[in-house]
Amino acid sequence: MKQVQLQTPKYLYMGGKIRPWEEGVIHVGAEAVVRGLNVFEGVKGYWQQNGDFGIVLLEKHYQRLQHSAKLLHIPCPWTYEQYRDATCGLMATMVEPGRDMWARTTLLVTEGYWGIGTVADLVITAYHQEQKIPDPIDLGLSTWQRPADVALPARIKTSTNYQAGRLARIEGRARGCSEMILLNSQSRVGEASGACVLIVRDGTVITPTAAEGALESITLDAVEAIARSYGIPFVRRPVERTELLIADEMALCGTLCEVALINSYEGQPLPADQPILGKLQAAYFDAVRQVKPHPFITAVPVQPGGVEDVRRAVSA
Structure with a gap:
């Protein structure tokens, strides 16, 4: 290793x-x-x-x-x-x-x-x-879950909230995945081990809500603000696990991973050209470097x- x-x-x-x-x-x-x-x-x-x-x-x-x-x-x-x-x-x-x-x-x-x-x-x-x-990454689905709000609230950014994520990363390395998605207790998408999940279906960017076990992400808020400035539909709603398999595009976002496009999910390749999330990725980096400033950032x-x-x- x-x-x-x-x-x-x-x-x-x-x-x-x-x-x-x-x-x-x-x-x-x-x-x-x-x-x-x-x-x-x-x-x-x-x-x-x-x-x-x-x-x-x-x-x-x-x-x-x-x-x-x-x-x-x-x-x-x-x-x-x-x-x-x-x-x-x-x-x-x-x-x-x-x-x-x-x-x-x-x-x-x-x-x-x-x-x-x-x-x-x-x-x-x-x-x-x-x-x-960031280079495109290979993503998998973990057997580990995000805890419920009454167990360990996802909106608390504490090291103890990343124990399941650590186990998921270990699990993912054995499968050749650098990141893993964790479901919540209702078997819907929570988030990845250290980032929020973005998918595109029929031209709309979709991401799970905080109530689904996702961190209240600042980077996600920034990406949403950028999307809206471009007129790109952006929706926060529950995401079923099967939607990940039929998504047109997929990415993760967070302060450390920034905006990273997904190369493959569960061994299934995604298109190399991801026009919507690729555009948001480029706009995010232009904004944080003040190449094309955005009022949110x-x-x-x-x-x-x-x-x-x-x-x-x-x-x-």
């Missing part, structure tokens, strides 16, 4: 300041370790057409982080401005010409016991990514600088 080479960044943000990577430690007795208690957001920074570097949709990610924290009773005393400055500050220390970045902004529960005396820390890690449109500028300069700016 091919070994994955993980990045080891120089810095992270933890305990209110930018630190060397090696200092990013947490006690073994913390609820983040014992019970996997955390909520997080993945945010993406892109090099813009004008030469600036910007983090897209940052405030929307902060708002969703607050919602997740509220649902898991995790205190989040950081204001948006503090969250923004910490995220921008870390990226500023690490940004490299010609490479985009993805950052994980996590509220880790460091103190407390079963909801009593809960204390969290904002921890941010950032990683470089190549500037490229805003970007917070990051000013590259040395770590000491950034530390002083973040702590000011």
Whole structure:
């Protein structure tokens, strides 16, 4: 099996300041370790057409982080401005010409016991990514399910919500699939292991609703806004598993996977030319890079600088 080479960044943000990577430690007795208690957001920074570097949709990610924290009773005393400055500050220390970045902004529960005396820390890690449109992927259907809202709500973006997705990915690798779709408890489509599902039928883009077990996706909202600006019909409704087999086009979308077209589903090839989702994919990348700006997709500028300069700016 091919070994994955993980990045080891120089810095992270933890305990209110930018630190060397090696200092990013947490006690073994913390609820983040014992019970996997955390909520997080993945945010993406892109090099813009004008030469600036910007983090897209940052405030929307902060708002969703607050919602997740509220649902898991995790205190989040950081204001948006503090969250923004910490995220921008870390990226500023690490940004490299010609490479985009993805950052994980996590509220880790460091103190407390079963909801009593809960204390969290904002921890941010950032990683470089190549500037490229995702390659088409092979997709399969997992035997694992998305949990129901009364078990583990899909709208909580927490690491524990990705356990079924992890198992699905492991299952998929044995079948030559890089991503897998999880059904919900009613055997309808929920989402993929780490992204939302888009299909096209008769010229309409269709995606499951949040009530079906899909994350309330910010990237999906952006794709919908782009579709509507082009006059492309976009519908959120329950999707049956058999619809995936007869879809005209198919893609996944999310902050990390962006908009990725599907090469095959359950071994059945999809057309190489996917005119509707291909158009939305191209428009999404034009928007996040401000080649063709879209009003839904805003970007917070990051000013590259040395770590000491950034530390002083973040702590000011």
